[in-house]
Amino acid sequence: MDDDVDTTPRIALGSWAFAFGPFEPAPWSWQRFLDYSARTGYDGVEINGFRPHPHDEDYDRRAAAELASSIRDLGLGVSAFAPDLTATPPGLAAERDYLSRMRSIAAFAQAAGITTVRVDTISPPAEAQAAEVPDYARLVSTWRTSAELLGDHGVRLVWEFEPGFWLNRPSEIRRLADDVAHDNFGILFDTSHAHAIAAHGARQGRDPELLAGGAAELARELREHVRHLHLIDGDGSLHDGETSNHLPFGAGEIDFAAVLDALGSAAADAAWWTVDFCFCPTTETDAATAVPLLAALRDDLLERRAKEEVR
Template identity: 30%
Template sequence: MGDAMKLGINLLCLGGHIDESHLPLIERIAEIGYDHVEVPVMHGDPSHYAWLGERLAGLGLGRAQTSIVPDPDANPLSDDPAVRRRGLDHLSWIQDCAEALGSETVGGPFHAPMAHFTGEGPTEAEIARGAEAHRAMAERAGRNGYVLALEHLNRFETYFLNTMEQARAYVDAVGHPAFGIMYDTFHANIEEHDQAGAIRMLGEAMHVLHVSENDRGIPGRGQIDFATVFRTAKETGFDGPVVLEAFGAGVPELAAATRVWRPLFPDVETLFSESHDFIRRTWEAA
């Protein structure tokens, strides 16, 4: 490979909680030539992720993770001190697991509860509370040698962070080098006028690039112009992980949040192989 692009895969295509049963497929991911995996860290405890991290390292795979805020009753943005305290405890648990797993990046929408709406956009007070919480996370991440990559979602999944204009302003509000954004082509395809302009606006704040087709199936089969996305990412000097994200219908907790009710790829072998080849080829050509 002429460049050092680091290709990952988000394991939500296999399940919402990764355990022993998923290891044969993860071995296959390593064989095909992915460099790292992004582990969904939704529940469980650090000891589980310490075990998993060792197994992944044994396969030669780097580790990363995505996490969410699952519950409005533990919302780090809340103006209710008890609810906010539970939210901050949850963010701390995310980092406990990240450090056990050996995650190099911690991504996902760990800002507001999934699919929870207030009837308006984020208030200034919510943005200030979020920025304070995420700055504290970034300080801890910086001390421990990993980075945060907060994910924007489209307007149907969150009200807090939808556009790169919002994301850029939020990065500036947090103001810490370990804090940046997980840019996701699926969400941007809904919210942005053009992906190239959105990526340029984000600039060095893009810590992870999520490669996700417009239907969340196999990239290259849909409408998103990945050649332009990759070319623009390279132009901005992006050298972070490029991560495949595709969803199947097999993960009930995910289907409910993302409205995936039908299979979006024929089988995981096709997903792994075709996506790997498409992303590597398109990145090299960009």
Template identity: 30%
Template sequence: MDAQVGFSLPESVGLHVEEGVDVAARTDCDFFELVLDGSGHPNRLPEDLANRLADAGLDLVTHLPFAVDVAAPFESQHEGLLDTHRNCLDAAADLGASKAVLHPSSAAWRFAWSTEEVEDAVVDSVGTLHAYAADRGVELTVENLITSRFTAENFERLLDRVDADMTFDTGHARAVGFESAEVAAFVAANRDRISHVHLNDTLGESDDHLPVGAGIVDFPAVFDALGDDWTGTLCVEAVVGDVGYVEESVARVREMFEGN
């Protein structure tokens, strides 16, 4: 498998952007995944970030803001959400990012708006943002979530309607009830649409974001399902305060997939 390996350090673990780049540089990573929020907010990014990444030999993947939906039933709100993502995609392009991860979410009130109406709005927004990103040389990928309309259970409905490829999140799949065999089957069935993988472990049907190997996710089965010729990006997404666990996770991932 000729995949690239990197990691994402969300703001919640207490490391800012510059520190995350430094950790990635000393951890044999190919890329760093930057969350465009907190210290990674486009208005707060270090002016020398592109140079820091280049000096470290790191490519860049970005994650659009977690808390910003892609669709809303009120036009002014809806356009504001899209503008926020467009601004972040501009920042990603300026930094030379190869990919941007998007949560296909909407907080539309479920008692007032049907599932079909919300899904249609999300699909339309994903298409709009995918085209906008492509025009700027950035690949938009959409992620399976836990509480949105598009979880691993029904994500193929989204893939059937959009051109954007997928970020597959291992922990999110387990959190909605997928067993190991179901995770591997989903990956095998959709490997041609999976461009980016968030690797995080869990102890059960919960979004634990543990280091690789600390829970029950069968990572070798995921790599087997991707296949020897898969060439995407593998991102450790462990939400832990001690970056040593992240470094160990990166090493474990390399050992597992390079052994395939």
């Protein structure tokens, strides 16, 4: 490897924080979000693929390339794309329908120079399921085929597990990653979701599966599969009773040094660390001060690992 190449994780900001929850009645425009991200010191952005932010079906190859150029012009990169797949839950929809969406997403990502696509199971967790019960084998097949398809376009597929979606127990998360078993598929580890799941058993029903070491233990168990990170604080509480509240750094219970150490190279060697303020009403203020906090966490992690290598 070229010694002059900087492999330090860069810090990105997720655009959904300014479109969902308290921002939904009046979402920020894409340009306003880009300008804010550049002004507050982020290295890049993570694209919320829900309108009015960039939706893959609204861009041909030329428009996607122009989008990428406009982002670069502000000195920013793109950490990942989180497309709108709500109409095609992968455990319920026909695989051909899901793959049709994936082909559009892959073309957009390739043209825009995006190398990671984020997905979730969409269906509610087992404790909330009613008539429609998703099919596990269908999910595994759909995501394995999707990983293959995206890989042909130079794009990785990552799954973000959450308390508010199907397969939210630690053992279920590990099992799915093992069962998809594709080199181009991995886990997106969100610290707030991991804490709510592992330490609080959020939305797991009457017999929650807790880990004594909380999010750090879950990080250690999953790190071989982790390919992308969302960092944000949390206290195990839920937004509107659905998924984990994302709190400003320092307002929750997460020991970030312990979680990052447990992730090991999955954190230290990651291309990006994405800050995820989803549903947080104070995002405009708190996201502006998050960059130096994340940079300090990153530098401390790299220093600890360098010292360990010397020993």
